[in-house]
Amino acid sequence: MNQLADTFRDRSAFAPSGPYRLLPARFSRLDDRRYVITNDVGEYVVLERPALQALLRHELQPGTPLYADLKSRHFLFDGESRVALDLLALKYRSRADRIADFTALHMFVVTLRCDHTCSYCQVSRQMEEKSRFDMSQAHADRAVEFVFRSPSPAIKIEFQGGEPLLNFDLIRHVVLRAESLNREHGRDLVFVIASNLTRLNDEILDFCKGHRIYFSTSLDGPADLHDERRALPRGSSYRAAVDGIQRIREALGPDAVAALMTTSPGSLPRVREIVDEYVKQGFHSIFLRSLSPYGFAVRTSLVRRYDVDDWVKFYVEGLRHIIDLNLSGYPMREEFAAILLQKMFAPVGNGYVDLQSPAGLGIAGIIYNYDGAIYASDEGRMLAEMGDHTFRLGHLDEDSFEEVMTSDTLVDLLKDSMLEGLPMCSDCAFMPYCGSDPVFHKATQGDVIGHKAFSSFCKKQMAVLRHLIALMEDDASARRVLQSWI
């Protein structure tokens, strides 16, 4: 007994020792002077070191503006009331609510064939004539049944490839079949075709009218930059993309098409031109994306030709240019920043599949491959094409929806992707705004959790979040622009 008393301090040593008690929070350095302190519901406050020390030592004085601010943002509470704790729990539940409504995004790889030969292709596309890489109608029908087993009230079916328009007959079949089943299920059902637009024609556009079908395409920047990486034998990929964008807008409306860019080594010194190309094409949104380590991007070593510091420099310059465009009167949103800002300020966070805890694997999005195999994410099937089947959940011929969603594979992956329990992430102030990317860490470090001290994903997250928080603190006009994206 005496030995125990020597080892452990008496409970009175842990009693509240000041006018307030601390609520759960984490802090990290923002720069050499300031710290950012965050809590589980996404609130943050930036403090200089003396203020942080005073907070943690219970030395803040009630009645001061800092005390009131920290109290209203759930970093401390005083008195005996449980209201502060109950309110915090309610906000935490609201942010986690979407997990109950799984799975909103269902991706169909209707073919792996493609007419492009992009050097950074992440899906290991196949030659145009190899029809054995098309999804069968039987697999498509079975996948549509899976779609409506998901409890999510909103369903998005996304057609992927390869180039999905090379198998448009199957797309038409899936759309009609899903709409027919939805008469009974009553979900908010939309479709997206992720296409390079080379095969777009009037017949396709006529069908898209009235079926809530949207397009997503690639636009990497000005013509020479776009065509440098997105090679189209016998033509210009850029020309096909911008002509296609125009035709879709005319036929389906101005918001029926979105574009995505991928940063190749040639993009690094040209971010302003890339943003200006989006303005030229009438877009009010751009997603500045780095290369992912899958498929041909790895086989051609393209992914190793710049590092995360290069990309962050590119990103910071691009974001500045976008903010300046907004200040000069052209509304434009950078989507990566918008996702992070929504996580920081919106009460329900953001549902972006690639930044969730637990990871969005299977529960935010699921993918049915051309051969009937089911994967937990788009990147998971990309990794499978490279010989790693870690993220394979089952097969449409062999497994039921229930078997897939409760499989040990999926449950273990989700358990291993809760940031709240992962080394380094559990102590990181940026955790409420971050997410797990098990596929990236499996691809780059051979482990789904990964060692965050050596993770370029982690380095990128920290750099962008630090930059956004510093902008919000130090630049009032930038703050106004950034807040308008939430």
Ligand code: SF4
């Ligand atoms: S991945 Fe990095 S930035 Fe994200 S929560 Fe983990 S330690 Fe923090």
